[in-house]
Amino acid sequence: MSERFYVESVPFAETAAVALFDRERPKQNPIFVDFESAQLKFRRRGGVDGEMVVKSFGLSPRERAGRLIVDCSAGLGTDAYLLALAGYRVLAVERNPLVFAMLQDGWRRMSDARTARGEPGLEFRVVAGEGSDVLRELLAAGERPYGVYFDPMFEDESKKGKSLPRKEMATLRDLLFGTVIGGQSPAEFLRYAMGVVIGRVVVKRPTGAPPVLLEPGPVNRIEGKVAGYDIYPCRVAPPRQ
Numbered sequence: 720m721s722e723r724f725y726v727e728s729v730p731f732a733e734t735a736a737v738a739l740f741d742r743e744r745p746k747q748n749p750i751f752v753d754f755e756s757a758q759l760k761f762r763r764r765g766g767v768d769g770e771m772v773v774k775s776f777g778l779s780p781r782e783r784a785g786r787l788i789v790d791c792s793a794g795l796g797t798d799a800y801l802l803a804l805a806g807y808r809v810l811a812v813e814r815n816p817l818v819f820a821m822l823q824d825g826w827r828r829m830s831d832a833r834t835a836r837g838e839p840g841l842e843f844r845v846v847a848g849e850g851s852d853v854l855r856e857l858l859a860a861g862e863r864p865y866g867v868y869f870d871p872m873f874e875d876e877s878k879k880g881k882s883l884p885r886k887e888m889a890t891l892r893d894l895l896f897g898t899v900i901g902g903q904s905p906a907e908f909l910r911y912a913m914g915v916v917i918g919r920v921v922v923k924r925p926t927g928a929p930p931v932l933l934e935p936g937p938v939n940r941i942e943g944k945v946a947g948y949d950i951y952p953c954r955v956a957p958p959r960q
C-alpha cells in the first residue's frame with residue numbers, strides 16, 4: 720500500500736509545494752495544502768466567526784485569545800487554520816506521515832506569505848503524531864487545552880460537499896483507510912479527550928449521522944448542510960479533598 724502513494728515537490732506559485740500522488744490515478748491532479756487559495760481567502764474575508772467549527776467551540780472573540788485547541792485529526796489543516804484565524808491558539812496533530820508532510824509544507828508557505836505581507840503570525844503549530852499521545856504530553860507538561868477537535872473521517876462519511884473534488888477525496892480516503900492500522904477507536908479517544916480538556920470536545924460528523932458516543936452523549940449538536948458538530952463537555956474529575 721505504501722508504494723501506491725507518495726509525496727513529491729511540484730512547482731507552485733513561484734515556489735514549490737509538497738504534493739500527494741496516487742499511482743492508481745496517474746491522471747489526477749496532485750493534492751497539496753494551500754491556505755492561500757482563493758476559496759480560503761474568500762472565507763477569510765467574510766470573517767471566520769460564522770464558520771461552524773468556530774461556532775462549535777462557543778467562545779466570543781475576546782475570550783479566545785490564549786485558549787488552546789488541539790486539533791487531533793488535522794488532515795490538510797483547513798479547520799485548524801480557521802480556528803487559528805478566529806484567534807485560538809491551535810496545535811494541529813496529524814498521524815499520517817504523507818498527510819503531515821503536506822500539512823507542514825502548506826503551513827510553512829502560509830507563514831512565509833503572512834510574514835511577507837507584514838501580518839502577525841498566527842498561534843498555529845503543526846505536529847506529527849497520534850492525538851492521544853500529544854494530549855498526554857501536554858498533560859505531563861502541566862497544560863490542559865481548552866478544547867479538543869476531532870474529525871477523523873469515518874467509514875460512514877458522506878462523499879458530497881467536501882472542499883476537495885470527488886476524485887481527490889477518494890485518493891485521500893484510500894490513503895487513510897489503507898495505511899492507518901490499530902490505534903484507539905474514535906469512542907475510546909473521545910472518552911480520553913473529555914477527561915483532558917477544560918472546555919469541550921467537538922466531533923465533526925456527517926449530517927444526520929449518529930454521535931460517536933451516546934453514553935455520555937453530546938450536550939449539543941450544531942448541524943449544517945454537510946456536517947454536524949457534536950459538543951461533548953469536559954469530564955475532568957474534581958481534585959481530591
Ligand SMILES: C[S@@+](CC[C@H](N)C(=O)[O-])C[C@H]1O[C@@H](n2cnc3c(N)ncnc32)[C@H](O)[C@@H]1O
Nearest residue numbers: 792794795796797798814815849850870871872
Ligand atoms: C477527515 S481528515 C481531517 C480534515 C481536517 N479537519 C481538515 O480541515 O482538513 C482526518 C485526518 O485525521 C487524521 N487522524 C485521525 N485520527 C487521528 C489521531 N488519533 N491522531 C492524529 N491524527 C489522526 C487522519 O490521518 C486524517 O489525515
